[in-house]
Amino acid sequence: MKNQKLLEKIIRAIMIIIGAVITAYGLEAVLIPNAVIDGGVTGISIMGAHLFGIPLGVFLFVLNIPFVYLGYKQVGKTFAIMSIVGIAALSISTVLLHNVETILGPEDPLLVVLAGGLLLGVGIGIVLRNGGALDGSEVLAVLLSRKIPFSVGDIILFINAFIFIGASFIFGLESALYSALTYYIAKNVIDIIQVGLEKSKSVRVVSRKSEEIGDAIQSRLGRGVTYSQGRGGFSNESTEILDCVINRMEENKLVSIIKDIDPGAFVVISDVSEVRGGSFKKRDIH
Template identity: 45%
Template sequence: MKGKKTKFYQLIGRYILLFIGAMIYSIGLEIFLIPNNVIDGGIVGISIITTHFTKLPLGVLTFILNVPFFIFGYKQIGKTFTISTLFSVFCYSIGVSLFTPISSITQDVLLASIFGGILIGFGVGLIIRNGGSTDGSEVIAIILDKKSSFSVGQIVMFFNFFILTSAGFVFGWDRAMYSLIAYFIAVKVIDIIVDGLDESKAVIIISEQYQDISEAIMNRLGRGLTLLDGKGAYKGVDTSVIYVIVSRLEISKVKNIVHGFDEDALITIGPVDVSGKKYKKKAIH
């Protein structure tokens, strides 16, 4: 019984966050981008351009254009994701309608593009982090991904680039360029919201100075690390390879430490999903 209540509250909390994300997204669109003829990508971008010619309500048009894609792709993306996404699309369609009468905060197109991109990225990132989506173009990408050599990200990027470029013919090429600025800002903010500022990175360091580098990383960053046995294929020399997990914000510090001992050291960095108490940072004395 207690477990069911916990799951129920978690579900309610998730939908509240989906709603908040949709409202933030709506504000970014209606109060910053759209009044300055700057558009977003995906189905929303198509809706903005269509609304410009037809004068149909953007919120209604966005919802109508999105729904068929999610129904069509139901089997491809699953029940939970479909319901969460439909809820998000419904909420931001309402939000767009609510915020339409409000005047733009700024007439400076660059400022509108920057802050609109930040708000859109924050809103969409919140939605994605809680299991939803905001655009039917992602469903198209998922389906095409299984029938082509391109990844979902590449298909979405191409789709959005085409839509944002189309804005040049409708609103002028300067607005198309501002739209690209807003889009790339939004993408970076989405990454931060979804992955977090404290996103973990796995770092592998190959250097003859591995002992000094290891001690410096442990002392300066308070991170535990592992020394792996390695052997150079060319020279056949035995060595130790440093493996350490750090946060995104500590990457530059690791590089500075390593290059302080060995400018020729080989450093490889990659994303990693971490669990376990051993990863937790130790206090530096």
Template identity: 50%
Template sequence: MTNPAPQPPSQHNKLTKAKLLRRSLFLTLGAAFMAVGLEIFLVPNNIIDGGIVGISIIASHLSHVPLGIFLLLLNLPFLFLGYKQIGKTFALSTLYAVAVMSLGTYLLHPIPPITIDPLLAAVFGGIVLGIGVGMVIRSGGSLDGTEIVAILLSKKSAFSVGEIVMFFNFFILGSAGFVFGWDRAMYSLIAYYIAFKMIDITIEGFDESKAVWIISENAEVIGDAIMHRLGRGVTYLNGEGGFTGGAKKVIFCVITRLEEAKLKSIVEERDPAAFLAVGNIHDVKGGRFKKKDIH
């Protein structure tokens, strides 16, 4: 009996391999950015980050043990928790990213810092760190065990993930004052805040979607202008005023962050008294969100 001719790999397998390669690439780049931010900017200037990374920097400074060893060892217990409670893919992605980050800090340690100005180090270190962490999170991993603990605790408490992480970091960043001096603790807060903002931008992108609600007597005029000048579709909703009881027409649409200023000017030009509410949204699917060509 002859063996059947080998079949070409399915499109599904190709897509799976492509996604895996893309994930691995961005996990590697993100972890490398993190290592650069730590060893080229923050650590030489005695500035720390929050979470396990901050604890590792303090422990490395006090013990003179390489930073990468603490980054790996202190994250391992949380990776075990992540594997048990969150999932295999997340845990393996995190393990890979942490390993690359730890190796990166070891290789970059002999390289002198770009700047010894603590403010410049805090600003640019925070930017590089935020980009790196954002890339890793966007690729389905993490670089800090406290995030895993926060995710698990948030499921059993009334606190959000962000509130729990902030609680941990309050003590970690505060401890930097006793180890490195209070001026370095304040620079650490600057770096942490900048990194936090850069994580948001990296995850959501500059094209982050925003939901818009507009209540106006000139709803159709404004809606037509949004469709023709922004190329965005609008939906008209029928509402009722809570105080007056009168009928109201509500415009709903979804735009990007970069279009927000233009939309506000459109509304201001046509009805300065219009009610306008803008909110961030994290995911848009279906419908006609894709922008139409404007001629």
């Protein structure tokens, strides 16, 4: 059992290193030569390296260390170790790839943004999916969200707004705008890498015809359902609640099924970041 856990950690560390190398290549071969930066600590490091002539890898490692310590205190030792592996790999890779051939020039700014965003998104997504981090701003945002009434996403957006404003003074307004677009593309690619293309959705249905709806979902969508008892707060009547998990491509069909059986049913559909266990895998219904 211990050997299996050790092997899993080694595989995760290797994947984190691969993700860090991909990120470094995106920075050194695409973005930095075209004066386009990333957000967070990485963006600050790129501006610092440009202003002071110090290697980017040095800034990346030094500036991220305090956030790794915060992550160790708040999240745990494994997260801190995996983050150190990722940050060290990113720092070393940026130094080794500093003189790599630039694959896109300033004459193709949109291709630069697209390619850079994709490479950053894939690299950072692989790292996050394996339990590490390459940028301390995310750790800071999580900690601040516990103290102030803003979400993690809002705080990261606020931090990056200041970083991109600073980039406009160093690299120019056009480069800052391209940097913001690159960050947006990378963020969406990260979500795809972490969650997958078939994003899951949780469905809760409150209806007097819950069993009939459940039978239709199982026969027409091939999804398992779970029933539980509830009581209406206003009517004080007992009712049956149906829960199931679908993918986003099945949402319209499910809504259609519910409307056909009970147009007055109360339906709540929400995004699910991860599904484990149970019998979520769709069975063949054809």
